[in-house]
Amino acid sequence: MSAPSPHPVASRAATHAGAALRLAAAALAHLRRARALHPAGRSFAGEVTIWGTAGPPTGVALLDEPGRYPATVRLSKGVPTPGSWPDVLGLAVRVHLDEERPFDLLASSSAAPPALRAVPLPRRRFAGTYTTIMPLHAGGRRVWLAALADPESTDLGRSLADVGAATRADEPRLVLAVASAAGPWRPFGQVSIGTQLSARQDAALAFDPIGNLPAGLSAVGPMAWLRAQTYRGSREARGARVQSGGSLGVTV
Known part of the structure; x- marks a missing residue:
């Protein structure tokens, strides 16, 4: 038996709400002359x-089987506050899987305990816990992905300038992990942060945390819909397009 079609009134309401969200995100991007979300950041080549x-x-x-992939990494401040002031920090990792579609992992500064991993939390230091905030679905179960501080890695510091300096001195790392709603974090890999990209390349990057997911992982529900509309509005205002291929090119 096929699923019932959405009610016409509800469908129109969702369409109008989506358009309003996209317009709001576009207006903020125009005002900032940058991304609507996390406008201040630095981008890097990575692995x-x-x-x-x-x-x-x-x-x-992608999470269960060993592998190594080139990546593009962006660290950012959400508001953004000046210098080393506390802010909701952002981590974006584009994993270049193949020529079909990349995997865009977007995470915000949060905390490791189950009750807090879905809450964005301001902090000063760029090395710390980042989570997807929004749950993802894998095999019919809700999961969260995270990037955790590596105690053996070079520290990323408290400002974007510190982050750039850290990558010039070494190749900082963050540990990638997965968890259920109440379970512990289970490490499955790491992201290494390498050479800094130019300001022009950083400005051109556009991520899609809803559409660019690997096979077996999906984003559904109100939060996913909200994110999809907001990111779309921001991209449209900047004239940016989401990279549909896995190319290493970063003008996306």
């Missing part, structure tokens, strides 16, 4: 190494 998921597999091949 993602997958070790495989410890314990039961997630059902997502």
Whole structure:
């Protein structure tokens, strides 16, 4: 039996609400002359190494099977506050899987405990816990992805300038992990942060955390819809387009 079609009134309401959100995001991007969300940031060439998921597999091949992939990494401030003032910090990792579609992992500064991993939290230091905030679906279960501080890595500091200096001195790392709603974080890989890209390349990057997901991982629900509309409005205002291929080119 097929699923019932959405009610025409509800469908029109969703269409109008989506348009309003896109317009609001576009207006903010025009005002800032930059991204609507996380306008201040630095982008870097990087690499993602997958070790495989410890314990039961997630059902997502990218997380469960060892591999190594080139990546583009962006660290950012959300408001943005000046210098080393506290802010909701952002981490975006584009994993260049193949020529079909990349994987865009977007995470915000948060906390590791189950009750807080869905809450964006301001902090000063760029090394710390970042989570997807929004749950993702894998094998019919809700999961969160995270990037956690690596105690053996070069510190990323408290400002975007510090982040740039850290990458010139070494190749900082963050540990990638997955968790259920109440379970512990299970590390499955790491992201290494390399050479800084130019300001022009950073400005051209456009991520899609809803559309650019690997096979077996999906984003559904009100939060996913809200994010999809907001990011779309911001991209349209900047004249940016989401990269549909896995090319290493960063003009997206």
